[in-house]
Amino acid sequence: xxxxxxxxxxxxxxxxxxxxxxxxxxxxxxxxxxxxxxxxxxxxxxxxxxxxxxxxxxxxxxxxxxxxxxxxxxxxxxxxxxxxxxxxxxxxxxxxxxxxxxxxxxxxxxxxxxxxxxxxxxxxxxxxxxxxxxxxxxxxxxxxxxxxxxxxxxxxxxxxxxxxxxxxxxxxxxxxxxxxxxxxxxxxxxxxxxxxxxxxxxxxxxxxxxxxxxxxxxxxxxxxxxxxxxxxxxxxxxxxxxxxxxxxxxxxxxxxxxxxxxxxxxxxxxxxxxxxxxxxxxxxxxxxxxxxxxxxxxxxxxxxxxxxxxxxxxxxxxxxxxxxxxxxxxxxxxxxxxxxxxxxxxxxxxxxxxxxxxxxxxxxxxxxxxxxxxxxxxxxxxxxxxxxxxxxxxxxxxxxxxxxxxxxxxxxxxxxxxx
Amino acid sequence: xxxxxxxxxxxxxxxxxxxxxxxxxxxxxxxxxxxxxxxxxxxxxxxxxxxxxxxxxxxxxxxxxxxxxxxxxxxxxxxxxxxxxxxxxxxxxxxxxxxxxxxxxxxxxxxxxxxxxxxxxxxxxxxxxxxxxxxxxxxxxxxxxxxxxxxxxxxxxxxxxxxxxxxxxxxxxxxxxxxxxxxxxxxxxxxxxxxxxxxxxxxxxxxxxxxxxxxxxxxxxxxxxxxxxxxxxxxxxxxxxxxxxxxxxxxxxxxxxxxxxxxxxxxxxxxxxxxxxxxxxxxxxxxxxxxxxxxxxxxxxxxxxxxxxxxxxxxxxxxxxxxxxxxxxxxxxxxxxxxxxxxxxxxxxxxxxxxxxxxxxxxxxxxxxxxxxxxxxxxxxxxxxxxxxxxxxxxxxxxxxxxxxxxxxxxxxxxxxxx
Numbered sequence: 001x002x003x004x005x006x007x008x009x010x011x012x013x014x015x016x017x018x019x020x021x022x023x024x025x026x027x028x029x030x031x032x033x034x035x036x037x038x039x040x041x042x043x044x045x046x047x048x049x050x051x052x053x054x055x056x057x058x059x060x061x062x063x064x065x066x067x068x069x070x071x072x073x074x075x076x077x078x079x080x081x082x083x084x085x086x087x088x089x090x091x092x093x094x095x096x097x098x099x100x101x102x103x104x105x106x107x108x109x110x111x112x113x114x115x116x117x118x119x120x121x122x123x124x125x126x127x128x129x130x131x132x133x134x135x136x137x138x139x140x141x142x143x144x145x146x147x148x149x150x151x152x153x154x155x156x157x158x159x160x161x162x163x164x165x166x167x168x169x170x171x172x173x174x175x176x177x178x179x180x181x182x183x184x185x186x187x188x189x190x191x192x193x194x195x196x197x198x199x200x201x202x203x204x205x206x207x208x209x210x211x212x213x214x215x216x217x218x219x220x221x222x223x224x225x226x227x228x229x230x231x232x233x234x235x236x237x238x239x240x241x242x243x244x245x246x247x248x249x250x251x252x253x254x255x256x257x258x259x260x261x262x263x264x265x266x267x268x269x270x271x272x273x274x275x276x277x278x279x280x281x282x283x284x285x286x287x288x289x290x291x292x293x294x295x296x297x298x299x300x301x302x303x304x305x306x307x308x309x310x311x312x313x314x315x316x317x318x319x320x321x322x323x324x325x326x327x328x329x330x331x332x333x334x335x336x337x338x339x340x341x342x343x344x345x346x347x348x349x350x351x352x353x354x355x356x357x358x359x360x361x362x363x364x365x366x367x368x369x370x371x372x373x374x375x376x377x378x379x380x381x382x383x384x385x386x387x388x389x390x391x392x393x394x395x396x397x398x399x400x401x402x403x404x405x406x407x408x409x410x411x412x413x414x415x416x417x418x419x
Numbered sequence: 420x421x422x423x424x425x426x427x428x429x430x431x432x433x434x435x436x437x438x439x440x441x442x443x444x445x446x447x448x449x450x451x452x453x454x455x456x457x458x459x460x461x462x463x464x465x466x467x468x469x470x471x472x473x474x475x476x477x478x479x480x481x482x483x484x485x486x487x488x489x490x491x492x493x494x495x496x497x498x499x500x501x502x503x504x505x506x507x508x509x510x511x512x513x514x515x516x517x518x519x520x521x522x523x524x525x526x527x528x529x530x531x532x533x534x535x536x537x538x539x540x541x542x543x544x545x546x547x548x549x550x551x552x553x554x555x556x557x558x559x560x561x562x563x564x565x566x567x568x569x570x571x572x573x574x575x576x577x578x579x580x581x582x583x584x585x586x587x588x589x590x591x592x593x594x595x596x597x598x599x600x601x602x603x604x605x606x607x608x609x610x611x612x613x614x615x616x617x618x619x620x621x622x623x624x625x626x627x628x629x630x631x632x633x634x635x636x637x638x639x640x641x642x643x644x645x646x647x648x649x650x651x652x653x654x655x656x657x658x659x660x661x662x663x664x665x666x667x668x669x670x671x672x673x674x675x676x677x678x679x680x681x682x683x684x685x686x687x688x689x690x691x692x693x694x695x696x697x698x699x700x701x702x703x704x705x706x707x708x709x710x711x712x713x714x715x716x717x718x719x720x721x722x723x724x725x726x727x728x729x730x731x732x733x734x735x736x737x738x739x740x741x742x743x744x745x746x747x748x749x750x751x752x753x754x755x756x757x758x759x760x761x762x763x764x765x766x767x768x769x770x771x772x773x774x775x776x777x778x779x780x781x782x783x784x785x786x787x788x789x790x791x792x793x794x795x796x797x798x799x800x801x802x803x804x805x806x807x808x809x810x811x812x813x814x815x816x817x818x819x820x821x822x823x824x825x826x827x828x829x830x831x832x833x834x835x836x837x838x
Contacts (some may be wrong), residue, residue, distance in 0.1 A: 012634040012643060014456045015446055015602060019438050023461075027434055037433045038468060042442075042459035045632060049457060052479070060471070073616040074623055075632050114613060132810050153635060155811040183434065215431050224434055279726075285712025286705030289726040293704025296780050296813055298728070304736065305726030307698075307708040313723035313766070317736075347732070361715050394715055 001179040001228070003038040004030050004063035007053055009078055010152055011044035013068075022067045022150075022157050028259065029161060031183050033170050035063055045075040054085045054147075062145050063169065068152030070135040072114040078149055079120055086142055088122040093136075096127055100134050128164045132156050139168045146172050180235040182227040184243055187256040189220035189407045196221050199249040203242065209235070210242050218392070218399040219262065223250070255410055262406045263291040269413040270301035277409065278347035279305040280318055280339040282330065283357040283373065287402040304347050308339065318342030331356050333374050333385045340378035351412075352378040355405050357388075359397045373401045377408050384412070420598045420647060422457040423449055423482035426472055428497055429571055430463035432487075441486045441569075441576050448580060452589050454482055455600050464494040473504045473566075481564050482588065487571030489554040491533040497568055498539060505561055507541040515546055519553050547583045551575050558587045565591050599654040601646040603662055606675040608639035608826045615640050618668040622661065628654070629661050637811070637818040638681065642669070674829055681825045682710040688832040689720035696828065697766035698724040699737055699758040701749065702776040702792065706821040723766050727758065737761025750775050752793050752804045759797035770831075771797040774824050776807075778816045792820045796827050803831070 006027065008020040020042055027037045038061055043053045050069070057064045069078030083090045097119035104111050118135045121127060128137035128148070133156040140147045148165055150157045188196065193216040200223070204212055213224040225242045229235035247254060256265050270277060279288045289305030292298060306317050311330055314320040320338040328334040336354045344352025357373030364370035371390040376383050386408055390400040425446065427439040439461055446456045457480055462472045469488070476483045488497030502509045516538035523530050537554045540546060547556035547567070552575040559566045567584055569576045607615065612635040619642070623631055632643040644661050648654035666673060675684050689696060698707045708724030711717060725736050730749055733739040739757040747753040755773045763771025776792030783789035790809040795802050805827055809819040 010634060011632045011645070012641060014459065015450070015604065015643065018634070019440055019443055020459075021438055024438055031434075038463065038465075039472070040433065040439075040461035044457065046457075053458070056475070071633075071635070072613050073633050109611075112613065112617075114616065132812075155637075155815040159812070185434075213431055213434070215437055217437070224431070281705075284709070285717070285721075286700075286708030286724055286726065289705030290703070290709050290817075293726070293728060294814060294817070298704070302704075303729035304732035305705055305724075305728075307705065307712070307724030307726070309712060309718055309724075310722035316765075317723065346735075395713060398709075398713070 001181055002035045002063055002173055003061045004035045004065060005039040005041060005057045005061035006037055007057060007064065007066045008040070008042045008152070009045070009050060009066055009068035011075070013042045014044050020067075022152065022154055025154070025158055026065055026067070026161070029166055030063070030065075030169070031181065033166065033173050034181050035169065035173055036181055045069065045077060047077055047081055050077060050081045051085055054081065058085075058145055063172070064145070064147045066147070066149045067157055070118065070137070070149060070151045072112070072118055072134070079117075079122070082140070082147065082149060083122040086122055086140060086147070088124065088140075090120040091123050093119050093121045093127055096121070096129075096136050099129065099136075103134055126168060128160045128168070130156055130160055131163065132159050136160070137165060139165065141172065180227075180229050180232045182235045182239045184225045184239055185258060186223045186225070186243070186246055186250070186254055187220055187260070187262075188223065188250050188253040189255055189262070189403060190253045191221060191250065192216070193221050196223065196250060200246060203245055203249070206245070207238055207242060210238055212242070212246070218396055219403050220255070252411065252414065255407060262403060262410065263295055266292070266406050266409050266413070267295040267298060267301065269410065271297075273413060275351060275413070276301050276303060276349040277351040277353055278303065278343040278349040279405075280343035280352065280354040281305065281307050282309060282314070282339075282355060283359040284355045284398050284402050284405070285309065287398055288353065288355060288405050291402055291406065303349065306343055306346075314339060318346060329368065331358055331368055331372060331374060333376070333387060336374035336376035337378065337383040337385055340376035340383050344378045350379060351409070352383075353405055353409055354378075355401055357397070357401055359394045359401075361394060371397050373397070373404070375401075375405050375408050377412055379412075384408075420600055421454045421482055421592055422480045423454045423484060424458040424460060424476045424480035425456055426476060426483065426485045427459070427461045427571070428464070428469060428485055428487035430494070432461045433463050439486075441571065441573055444573070444577055445484055445486075445580070448585060449482070449484075449588070450600065450602060452585065452592050453598075453600050454588065454592055464488065464496060466496055466500055469496060469500045470504055473500065477504075477564055482591070483564070483566045485566070485568045486576055489537065489556070489568060489570045491531070491537055491553070498536075498541070501559070501566065501568060502541040505541055505559060505566070507543065507559075509539040510542050512538050512540045512546055515540070515555050518548065518555075522553055545587060547579045547587070549575055549579055550582065551578050555579070556584060558584065560591065598647060598649050599651045601654045601658050603644045603658055604677060605642045605644070605662070605665060605669075605673055606639055606679070606681075607642065607669050607672040608674055608681070608822060609672045610640060610669065611635070612640050615642065615669060619665060622664055622668070625664070626657055626661060629657055631661075631665070637815055638822050639674070671830065671833065674826060681822060681829065682714055685711070685825050685829050685832075686714040686717060686720065688829065690716075692832060694770060694832070695720050695722060695766075695768040696770040696772055697722065697762040697768040698824075699762035699771065699773040700724065700726050701728060701733070701758075701774060702778040703774045703817050703821050703824070704728065706817055707772065707774060707824050710821055710825065722768065725762055725765075733758060737765060748787065750777055750787055750791060750793060752795070752806060755793035755795035756797065756802040756804055759795035759802050763797045769798065770828070772824055772828055773797075774820055776816070776820055778813045778820075780813060790816050792816070792823070794820075794824050794827050796831055798831075803827075
């Protein structure tokens with residue numbers, strides 16, 4: 001089994017405000033190739049610290065991946081320090097210089113000396129072209145170790161890894177292969193971590209080479225199954241057995257596997273059934289619409305959304321009756337249903353999905369506390385509703401509400417939403 | 420200046436799904452005490468790896484903080500390994516055992532052997548009580564170094580740090596004090612990283628104790644100023660001087676400082692001016708509305724948003740003329756302006772803000788490539804427009820578009836948007 005260390009470079013990652021999320025993507029991708037991430041390290045822009053971390057990484061992992069520090073400015077030090085640690089010279093890579101020049105010229109920006117430093121790469125490095133930015137990544141091997149350097153900008157890093165970096169690593173891992181590691185993530189919504197713990201109790205020690213992990217978050221509880229076996233075939237069959245057992249025990253609370261998301265699953269269902277949906281949102285403020293349209297090709301099933309924050313907006317745009325809002329309150333099962341029906345009728349879609357609730361921090365009462373959320377889903381025959389009392393801060397409540405709304409849509413389409 | 424390393428322990432943090440966000444809180448808090456975070460490390464639940472990381476941490480930082488691995492289950496190893504690395508025995512801490520027993524009994528849960536292991540602490544450790552959970556934290560010193568161990572559950576970690584951990588560290592830092600560290604973050608939108616690099620060229624080496632860092636992202640370029648000085652007063656005055664110099668050079672591209680966000684700044688401006696806004700979004704699919712409503716109290720300035728994904732939705736809801744869409748295209752400056760005016764009129768708000776563009780990955784043409792985005796802002800007298808060509812993937816383009824839209828609103832309100 002190959003071990004990797006992911007090193008995120010950048011002083012901003014040591015400050016409070018910025019999380020290193022690149023390593024989440026990379027850990028996932030490495031796993032697919034059968035490389036286990038053993039350490040993650042964050043280091044600032046201090047040359048000595050970066051050098052120390054790289055040297056140490058080479059002592060404890062066969063695969064090193066760095067993100068950040070490849071830009072044109074003075075605190076972008078990765079190229080220089082990698083060259084030093086690997087004992088290689090920096091040389092000008094002509095095709096990269098050409099690509100940088102073309103890119104800047106097309107954007108009518110000057111080709112400065114700083115920009116051209118991005119074409120300096122350690123000797124014998126394989127260039128990993130950057131189709132969406134200036135600084136390319138690169139890949140180096142030294143004895144039985146390898147190093148990949150990627151930019152810190154998430155979209156560039158992902159694109160480079162997907163288009164060329166991953167294949168380089170796969171090739172490297174293939175040469176060094178010994179043992180198989182498989183991991184499978186199953187995502188659930190509607191059960192607590194301890195519910196799932198109880199349901200899966202008999203599985204935790206069921207197989208020697210298998211481990212189950214639970215992780216609760218705003219999107220629900222994620223179950224991860226990790227298999228370590230000598231040969232690939234045994235690993236596959238143990239994983240298959242474990243996954244089936246987990247699926248039996250969590251039933252239709254399971255909404256996605258692998259890298260699928262709730263919105264991705266709902267999008268697939270809508271397309272498969274040829275259904276269209278309109279959304280009406282109060283407390284989520286556009287988050288449900290944003291998630292439904294984050295999937296490429298979403299115009300097939302989504303044509304509009306209403307963010308009806310005020311009472312007036314609800315009556316104006318969705319024909320929710322003023323007296324209903326007065327008697328039941330804007331945050332009520334009845335208003336949620338009227339919103340869902342109004343959205344559907346106004347948009348001439350098959351379905352209408354509505355959310356109304358109290359995201360806080362203020363606005364809660366004893367009867368209607370912060371976190372109380374009503375959902376409704378209308379089709380041409382009926383409207384069904386759900387209510388929740390979520391904990392968390394404003395953004396947490398909004399995210400949980402959007403997840404519950406999409407889950408209601410998912411269950412409806414798999415024929416399980418009707419009470 | 421004291422240096423710290425934050426060590427997050429837990430195999431789930433090495434998988435793809437879970438980010439270490441505890442360290443963001445801790446980095447902020449440490450900075451307030453004048454301790455600089457020099458490294459962050461994530462390690463799994465393997466005893467040897469944890470031991471290796473702790474031993475290494477003691478070699479390169481005076482302050483070590485661990486999160487995670489303090490619970491009652493078999494993979495909670497921190498206590499045991501800390502005791503070994505520090506050469507101390509684990510001893511039963513009676514008051515902690517009593518607290519654990521009381522807590523479990525109150526919740527009608529059994530006091531198991533595993534639960535009681537949480538009262539075993541390294542000899543001479545100072546207990547940091549946990550008012551919201553079972554496992555306490557603890558604090559140890561050894562020669563000129565110190566170690567604080569905290570639980571991994573964010574709410575417990577924060578509570579313990581705030582109530583007792585921070586004070587312990589402050590005391591430790593006071594004894595070891597030598598120098599002051601200040602950091603200030605300034606956020607810009609509208610300039611590239613290399614534009615800013617050029618504008619700030621004379622500042623990078625201007626003061627011995629000051630360092631400037633740049634970080635480009637989807638929200639723009641963040642400039643961080645870090646000051647290291649012997650005494651607090653000098654540090655403050657150097658920071659003030661540097662911040663003023665940076666502000667002069669980036670001008671009105673600077674939109675926020677410290678922990679402010681673009682939506683937070685725009686919300687403040689809207690409230691201060693007593694203005695209301697309605698939004699009309701195509702490619703961003705609700706993201707602008709979601710960001711505007713993410714600020715508590717947003718109902719003061721926001722009452723509705725239109726997610727007009729289809730052409731039909733644009734004509735239905737915003738009275739954008741069909742022939743305009745036919746002749747200019749749904750992604751055009753003219754349609755953006757009509758959307759902004761329509762949103763404003765339909766909502767009876769002071770302002771209307773609109774976004775239309777091509778987020779991709781498909782749908783681009785030679786004339787209108789993926790990443791082309793038109794924005795418009797309408798008031799009662801006029802509509803102003805902007806166009807952008809963003810790079811990145813679908814989500815990146817959507818996030819950049821939402822940031823540009825909010826920035827247009829910000830500039831309008833500071834009287835600088837009119838062409």
